[in-house]
Amino acid sequence: MACKTYLVEDSALIRENLVGFLEDVAEAEVVACADSENEAVAWLHAHRDEWELAIVDLFLLQGNGFGVIKACRDRGKNQQVIVLTNYATAEMRERSQALGVDAFFDKSSELELLVDWFESRRAQRH
Numbered sequence: 001m002a003c004k005t006y007l008v009e010d011s012a013l014i015r016e017n018l019v020g021f022l023e024d025v026a027e028a029e030v031v032a033c034a035d036s037e038n039e040a041v042a043w044l045h046a047h048r049d050e051w052e053l054a055i056v057d058l059f060l061l062q063g064n065g066f067g068v069i070k071a072c073r074d075r076g077k078n079q080q081v082i083v084l085t086n087y088a089t090a091e092m093r094e095r096s097q098a099l100g101v102d103a104f105f106d107k108s109s110e111l112e113l114l115v116d117w118f119e120s121r122r123a124q125r126h
Helices: 012-025 037-046 065-069 090-098 113-126
Strands: 003-008 029-035 053-056 078-084 103-106
Touching: 003 012, 012 029, 012 037, 012 113, 029 037, 029 113, 037 065, 053 065, 053 113, 065 078, 065 090, 078 113, 090 103, 103 113
Parallel strands: 003 029, 003 053, 053 078, 078 103
Antiparallel strands: none
């Protein structure tokens, strides 16, 4: 069963590529996307139980991913939040982890780790 995934990414090209990647490689179903903090937070509040995984970029067209992560604090036990960003500095990782993300990946160098994370998640669900 596909993981219902909400994708928050400001680049249309990256968003399009990620949707294909997630559906093909990670067996995820992207249920909706946003490119700004306000849009993402509004969707999350309106669709509290309609996602299992939120994938969040940190730098968005408006606002940032930290606001989106904060909006996920009251998520259900079956819901996870991961960061996928090009700005994978130690400070960004620490700040994201302090806000409660389940995982953090660098878009440019850690896609294999993301695939491994999905495989591990899938194994835990079965």
